[in-house]
Amino acid sequence: MSNTSGINGDKSSCNISLRDISKFYGDILGVNRIGLDIEPGITGLVGPNGAGKSTLMNLIAGLIPPTRGSLEVLGVTPSDPEVFFRQLGYCTQYDSFPAGINGHDFIYSTLRVHGYDKSPALELTQQAIEQVSLSKAAKQTVSSYSKGMRQRIKLVQAISHQPEVLILDEPLNGLDPMARAQVIALFREFADAGKIVLISSQILHEVDLVSDRVVLINSGYLVAEGDLNKIQSETGEPMKIFIRSTDATTIAAKVFDLENVVEAQLHYDGGGLFIRTTDADSFFLSINRKVIEEGWAIESMGPADETAEAVYQHLIVEQQVAT
């Protein structure tokens, strides 16, 4: 694990800590009374447009002060900018750059302001430019770049000073599928090094793919947070499980003998079935016993809807429809 013990060394200083934080723009609510600890690893920030995702990220990044409450990133507050901003990299959603700047100078000038001397700053800039395959375009103005190139240069600018916390607002926008996969793997690499990565994205299956845990917000309020399995079970919604088996028909006939099963549906190919249960843990225990007793051949078994999308659907979309 890299240097994530925080400035003060205690455990709380390894996290992003938000304490009852609120932000109002005049009478308009940005976010309200959010208390949250974001640990090392990848956290996906999910919510509909206008939910307050960008406000929350801007608060964490120190771009806007909270109206109420307090926040610390690795034990440091934005009132100590020399330390706070050294450990933080933020790739904003704004597709804008200083007027007339080229790709090379964009990275180089950032590093110089961060305190790198000329030689290491040049070395890091060169390295960064090569790493996002922009060597040929390095001396062109960023405004002439394609959307994907601009996204790549923005991303590499956010990580060029080697931060411990990486905040990414819609980082996958404009990237082609190959670049997306590579960038997602980069986030994983960061997280595996013990760093905090906070990603907001509208593309839920990508959040799903990359996140260790998710934070769901809606209308400025924290709806749920934690790992998807935990959130799923806390929602009280029956969980959908898929069993791949050659004995699917037999299992479907007997599965209602088990406790907490509320629905069973054969897969269209007959080689599997979907089951809905109100208590996944006890279901898995009892189905295992039944498999041994009955001698059913099971190829695989696992949650079919433990996804950010399913949780989002239940906690946000259905609530919005209901209200």
Place this chain on the structure above:
Amino acid sequence: MSTGELSMSPVTAPQLKSGMKLWLNQLVAIFRIEFGKSLFSRRMFACYVLALLPVLILAAASFESYTVGEPVFNSIERAREVFGQIFTVFILGGVVFLGSAAIFTTLFRGEILDRSIHYYVLTPVRREVLVCAKYLAGLSSGVILFGLSTLFSFLLLYLSFGFDAIVTDITNGIALQQTGQYLGIIFLACMGYGSLFMAAGLLFRNPLIPLVVIAGWETIHFILPPALKVFSVIFYLKGLLPIPLDEGPLAVIVAPPPVWVSILGMFGLCAVTVTISVLLMKNLEVKYTDE
């Protein structure tokens, strides 16, 4: 581009300096960036045109002297008087005033409008340091540009009187003294107007409004009562002019302030307005207008 390639580690992060040494390093780094931007960006085109205008006017006068075969002005003393008028009314009241507005209002407002101010705000730099570095960069650009414009204009004044006139005035000290005074006034004018316009750029979404108000105030200052004259920049600068300006029959005549009052007045104005800019910057929330 592979993920392995994307990770960056070989270059060691800089040692965290602290206090004055850190601030000075950051000030120099930002100054270099901003100085280049404020002197060589496309936004500066209008300032180049403004700075060229007095040079072109005096070049035209010299050219006419050359074609006619005698100086446009009767004597070198008269020429210096005319230059004094041109400097006060045109260079100081027009070129430096408008040029400072163009340079200093865009120092922050330009970056807020093109949504790039967050790149600075996200660096480990105190906003006090950022404001000072940008201000010094703007001041240097203004002084270089308008100082050179004044210098060339003054030299062109002598062109029609021949090389001997220049040598005589340089050796007896008049030319050097007056050049020094004009350049000093340019420096103080850029400092005073610049600090006002920088604060205006942070305070107002449309800096045209404060620009018009300040321009109006500076223009009518000569008819203002003495108690109000002290609140205009031009009042202090006029006290430093080598050749006193005739302000016309409507002017409310007051004794010009002593030189030390003029100089301290400009430094005082600069200190107050830069401090206001720092406070505005410290309270700046980076949320662009249409959010």
